[in-house]
Amino acid sequence: MADSNGSMDGRGRGGPRCIALVGPFQSGKTTLLEAILARMGAVQRQGSVSAGTSVGDGGAEARAHAMSVEANIASVDFMGDTYTFVDCPGSVEFLPEMRGVLPAIDAAVVVCEADEKKVPALQLVLRELEERKIPRFLFLNKIDSGSQSVRDTLPVLQPASRVPLLLRQIPIWKDGIAVGYIDLALERAFIYQEHAASRVVEIPPDERDQEKEARFSMLERLSDHDDRLMEELLEEVEPPRDRVFDDLAHELRDGLAVPVLIGSALHGNGMLRLMKALRHEAPGMAQTLARLGVPAGGDPLGHVMKTIHTAHAGKLSLTRVLRGGFQDGAVLTNSAGDSGRVAGLSRLMGQTAQKVPVAALGDTVALGRLDMARTGDALSAGKPAKPLPAPPLPAPVLALALHARDRKDDVKLSAALQKLTDEDPSLIVEQNTELGETILRGQGEMHLRVAVERLSSKFGVAIEAYPPQVGYRETIRKAANGVRGRHKKQSGGHGQFGDVVVDIAPLPRGEGFAFIDKVTGGAVPRQYIPSVEEGTRQYLRRGPLGFPVVDVGVTLTDGSYHTVDSSDMAFQMAARIAMSEAMPACQPVLLEPVLSVQISVPSEATAKANAIVSSRRGQILGFDARDGWDGWDVVQALIPESEMTDLIIELRSATAGVGTFCAKFDHLAELIGRQADQIVASRQAAQ
Incomplete structure (x- = not known):
């Protein structure tokens, strides 16, 4: 028997599901989670992000800044199955939270809106899903406030996705307001009702032509991978509804298309249709394990999605059970071979935790007090297991x-x-x-x-x-020859005596420090030569300008000693005296570290990025298209480290929050003039 949406009862059921809610910043992910919880009866009424009453974003920092700053977890029961939703932050600064969650999920709902400015941010999110081959729906949110048709919106959003966006629903407009939608697979119309199930109606007569055209476009796209459907379309034969749904599920699970659903999370519109799409089309545990390459047989296995330290319950490891099951008191081993005993299992609902006795296959639970567990770990009830593949974390900025x-x-x-x-x-x-x-x-x-x-x-x-201090260095421009350093002290008994003569010379940039012994005739005994070098190195830790000295060569040419009073310490002191006498006269100069920087930005912001580099005393080496990223460029530049402090803030401001960079040390460059004088004066005052 078909259910009310035309799908066969039980199709696609695969036990507990884990679904990530992802998307650009302020697209409405947390509001969508709240709407799902309310519509499924998990909470009595839909909370509000702005009012601080939502299940998600319950932490103090999220409430204070009115934004998601960490992944939030909540579960609902729907038609006999449990669905755990992980609401991931949308800001690029918190995207690593999403990366810990994604490896073990069944599917993702990408929440977005009809805003061209957010397409680069949408591309960042979709790229993460594409590279992991995670099945994904796109939920076009805020349909009630849209200013253009959905069919016009899709070409705007399509550049963010490397696979086609497949429109599944079209809105019904009345007086410029979306009052409902037509489901193209079901061929049924629904009228929205505030925070309630939509009401089924006949397709309005003035919408029939648009519905037929949109449905044909959907079926035509599906026929690219279904020859039988292609033949039926050519022969103008209406395909069976069940096979259309089978094709939709196939395209989703194989990553051939991204189904697009519409709704309004704020008003609770479109929630039931979204849940039914997840139930009937999203993969179950068996298909997820096949995608991940995890064998079905073997020791109980879980993936740590997130780590939480709590005031009362201690450390919690949010874990998806990928094989077998876990229970309280079980001994688990992490990927490195370290073991720990589970002290309690809990199901999380935002900031609250409910104890559960066991965790079965597919469940997402918090395991208590596993000190050895880390985010990304594979936890096994037997031998250590390899963690699920995960990309490296982004470089800090x-x-x-x-x-x-x-x-x-x-x-x-x-x-x-x-x-x-x-x-x-x-x-x-x-x-x-x-x-x-x-x-x-x-x-x-x-x-x-x-x-x-x-x-x-x-x-x-x-x-x-x-802000951290910059690692300035100093060097010299001029040599000094025959500089004597003598340390002599007599205070009764054995005294102290050390006498050295050194030549000091600048070295090519990057050579560091060189010490050469050219003493002849035993003027400085062999056992004291290392002490002279050590005393020289001690002085170079802070030169005449107040910074570590680099690219200097010191040659020991002569000296003298006392058979009784000479010592290692005396020759160290003599070397330091010689250096302190000579270095100020060697024209010391300040060196600043210069970094090699790769800046990644949307192409329309490349000119802005170049201007930012130039304003920071940077040297632009060139730019090119970002490999594998349509509509992005990479700017290569050299920028002084002192100019990097808030580069990311200005860069993000110029790129709607998506620009980023990676940097590494390149070389030391001379810094002269007023800025150098200010830096030296500041360092000497501090010392």
């Missing part, structure tokens, strides 16, 4: 130096940073021992702002944050 406001919290800060990076692997912590700074690197201004807020609100460490 912004950095902050941190320290605890209260020095007694230094140890606490270290532990908090470890938990923070455990939750969010795209955050990177580095210790700059030379400058004595703890550096936190991330994906942008908001990403780091949220991280600092969490250190305070979640982990109880008040933080001072500021």
